[in-house]
Amino acid sequence: MTEARRAAAATRRHPLVQVLARAGFAANGVVHALIGVLVIALAAGGRGEADQVGALRSVAAVPWGAMVVWAVAIGLWGLALWHLAAGATSRGDGRWGRRASEWSQGVVFAAVGILAASIALGATPDADGTARVASRGILALTGGPFLLAAVGAGIAVAGVVFVVMGVRRSFEMRMAIPRSSLGALVRSLGVAGFVAKGAALGILGVLLLVAAVHADAARAGGLDSAVDGLLTLPAGRGIAVALGVGLMAYGVFCGFRARYARL
16 A cells, blocks of 8 residues: 555544544535525525525524534535545545545535635625636637536536436445434435435536537526526426425435444
8 A cells, every 4th residue: 555545544534534524424414405495495486595605605694603604614624535535545446436436526525615614704606607607718718618518418427326326225335324214214315315416416417518509608507597497497396396305305314424424
């Protein structure tokens, strides 16, 4: 084992990193549960941002909320560190696929942690606006529409992976779920949650694909724009409510994952 791999293994096994990783699972659950509530609120005619920014800003707005958002950021950074270390220690057949998965999750959690920290400091980011600015920058490149389509396809594929993980219950391999009625509840939450998370990612991927086909960055956006689009469909409100309930289920599942994850 190389020095780098030994350092990564020691980091992954460190008690503090494991505590922070479990806190990160719980923090991720809080964010997704709040997003689910916001999606349902929009479907019922309310207003707000049904995305990570909206969820974190709603927490920051309550008394001592900024401290809670800081705790979310720290937990997510801990989970990011654990995933990065897990990727570095992957071995055997298919290790590069596992490394890519672990490292990509680490990058995502680190980015959301940075977003949470910025909100705790008083920033007011615009997720939809950021997505459109990024899409506009990609479209300005040579072959930009193809590159944006590739990004959209990648996100859509990630959505399909989440759905498959939910249907096949492959998330159980990384958890020590008890064989009891509580365990059955956790499994049910996991199935519903992974399918809903996958559906949300799939919708985001489709938005980027549409923006790429029309070479129009204004058609891109985040989850908030995706929900707005859903609400224009004939059965859109029902679909949005189902999506919100599924995201809440995923949030609760992440809370249990903080307890039962195999680290």
